[in-house]
Amino acid sequence: MVDAVPQSFEYVLSSMCTEPHPDARIAANRFLATNPGDPASYPEIATIESEVVDRLGDIVGLPEPSGYVTSGGTEANIQAVRIARNRADVDDPNVVIPENGHFSFRKAAELLGVEFRPSPVDDDHRAAVDAMADRIDEQTILVAGVAGSTEYGRVDPIPAIAALADEHDLHCHVDAAWGGFLLPFTDEDWHFGHAAIDSMTIDPHKFGRAAIPAGGLLVRTASQLDALLIETPYLESGHQITLGGTRSGAGVASAAAALAALWPTGYEDQYRTADQLARWLADQLRDRGHRVVDPHLPIVAASIEDDTFAALRDRGWRIARTARGELRIVCMPHVTRARLAAFLADLDAVQ
């Protein structure tokens, strides 16, 4: 195994992971043998984690943020639903999630014994708020909005969803796992400063250029985290709110390093480059006769024949499809125009 090599990112076009920033790599390696889950033994990395949370607060419009660096967006979404479940006083809790929500909400619901209520999206793949309202009943504990959806890069109408939550006294969660490092450079209303959001997922290890694992859970008030407390008899810290026990200091340190290097100018440059690339790719695919879902955040979805898709996979392209079978290209920082030109050349060759 020691001689094995990982994939080349040259062919990875459908992933929300990317090459970490060079500073993030260095920090991950330096803090590889640290455990923020045991702050009495590893206080240095625990301090860095609180700095990461503060910096994420700057991004999401939360001057006094609480939260922690999760193993990824799935853990953050699970924990948001867990907070809502543990604070609510209902017998048969349910959560109302738009159909563009990440599958981790289904996982969270299954895990936590909560009913999952999907709610339809509109013609532009965004949450239909009226439909969400119809699904709410007295057993509903949480509604979620997506700020940068996995399949089409759409941003749900977050202020309207937060108003709906407020009207029914529900927990309002926003999943900005992927979009959170892009949206500050758009005119979208998506964060704690824009609406009465209770919690948010925002992952440094996606567009934030941290190393895996570095997700993020942020909550508006520290007391929300009390709903997650488990006592830890043999750790001097006394209790734990995280889903895991031992956790990755590499992820935490790399998030701190990436944020220090890139917020805000570097992230803005990344966003503008990706945005232009996605629009160019959309035009290229449209010119070739594909039906293209207009990119909003830099994800391009386009119709593709099964045979064509299979032939491109055979040529080594690491590509994936939406649930509706569309080719889905995520313009992460490692995706360049040269690589997309090579991909398009192969597309022309096989179809």
Add this chain to the structure above:
Amino acid sequence: MVDAVPQSFEYVLSSMCTEPHPDARIAANRFLATNPGDPASYPEIATIESEVVDRLGDIVGLPEPSGYVTSGGTEANIQAVRIARNRADVDDPNVVIPENGHFSFRKAAELLGVEFRPSPVDDDHRAAVDAMADRIDEQTILVAGVAGSTEYGRVDPIPAIAALADEHDLHCHVDAAWGGFLLPFTDEDWHFGHAAIDSMTIDPHKFGRAAIPAGGLLVRTASQLDALLIETPYLESGHQITLGGTRSGAGVASAAAALAALWPTGYEDQYRTADQLARWLADQLRDRGHRVVDPHLPIVAASIEDDTFAALRDRGWRIARTARGELRIVCMPHVTRARLAAFLADLDAVQ
């Protein structure tokens, strides 16, 4: 932050984490930007993960193992309880866990909506099987045994617990998160080859010398994992059994590298060194008048005054206590006789 440095392991005496093996460090760095949670995009690391599972099978007496590399022992314990919950057909499930069980079982129970039933230990801090039998009723879904307990390094009577589970048709889980890389070199009966165990936690990132995060969940039959399946619409792999979504390829690759370098001879050497060190430390502390819990696996617990403990923490020692307030030293590979001698000198100086 980029200039921050992690703790020195010279002072870390109560952690179950340690310095990774040099090969594990190299592998972690090489596979830092890979995601085994998306095997269609990152097949290289997915292949390595299946090799790790096979190798862990060699250690735990399971010729055809199934499972995966978790984020740590907590995830593995959660997933074992989740398998049991999802396969059982009861209204109000409970799990019977000895009091020496890791706090992650409480976390799992809280998360999964399962009643947690602690069961007392005997005078030697091992599960009392008769007491476990008394706590089982028709709503019980799982019993667990610990093979290398967190506080005292004890091994529960696993064959008797497995027989109890078999008698009541319950899921039998063994938590060997820390002990699994030590026990092969003892004459304990602890693994799948010794008893009718259904699932096991065994963590490469503890005594296995992998980098964090690399825990392990193993199950006797692949079909058990079906109870964890969640559909993944936009990934070509189609479904997911893990608690997280994006996962650390660094952890997986480092586990493979550590196993290749150390199984079995290197691990045996590590065990013998740690065992001798623990016995030496126990004698040293006993000679100084401390009440010492005899080490079994290489953890030493000894009575200590609060003032003494605080003074040692003030001198920089990263030490922790058991729930009963005993000093608890875990003889991990980074803990040497020279460092323990320095610790004892400070102990002599402050008390």
